[in-house]
Amino acid sequence: MRLRDYFPDGAVVIKKSAKDWQQAIEFSMEALLKNHYINEHYVQAIKDSTLSNGPYYILAPGVAMPHARPECGALKTGLSLVLLQKPVSFDEGNDPVKLLIGLAAAQANSHIEAIQALSELLCEEEHLAAMLNADSIEQLKDIIALA
Numbered sequence: 001m002r003l004r005d006y007f008p009d010g011a012v013v014i015k016k017s018a019k020d021w022q023q024a025i026e027f028s029m030e031a032l033l034k035n036h037y038i039n040e041h042y043v044q045a046i047k048d049s050t051l052s053n054g055p056y057y058i059l060a061p062g063v064a065m066p067h068a069r070p071e072c073g074a075l076k077t078g079l080s081l082v083l084l085q086k087p088v089s090f091d092e093g094n095d096p097v098k099l100l101i102g103l104a105a106a107q108a109n110s111h112i113e114a115i116q117a118l119s120e121l122l123c124e125e126e127h128l129a130a131m132l133n134a135d136s137i138e139q140l141k142d143i144i145a146l147a
Helices: 021-034 040-053 112-123 125-132 137-144
Strands: 012-015 058-060 078-088 097-104
Touching: 012 021, 012 137, 021 040, 021 078, 021 097, 078 125, 078 137, 097 112, 097 125, 112 125, 125 137
Parallel strands: 012 078
Antiparallel strands: 078 097
16 A cells, blocks of 8 residues: 555645644544544544643654554544644644644554655655645645655
């Protein structure tokens, strides 16, 4: 399965800004919720876990992968991508986040292939920079298609 196959319809979006980290999480889960990859409990589980444990899903400066455990409401394995034109702060210890990659994993191991493909893509500095500076959904989809 190619990386782009993990993204349901409408799962790659650009938003001007999020009023706070909670809204950024909601944005990152919107398409997964709408396409029945997760239920509303999953979104709340991410928020609750962030309040308890901090933003454990920040992968790199400006990049986060919000997710929760499969039993928290993941129905299918999938990804979403939200680029915020104005980054949002999750906590004092991390750079503000501009790129959110929502992850839903229906089983504990079902997301490994998706994460491996995503990791390879994000490890390429020019691909990550291109994503962070993209001006259109098409540009983002073209970068995802490289993986």
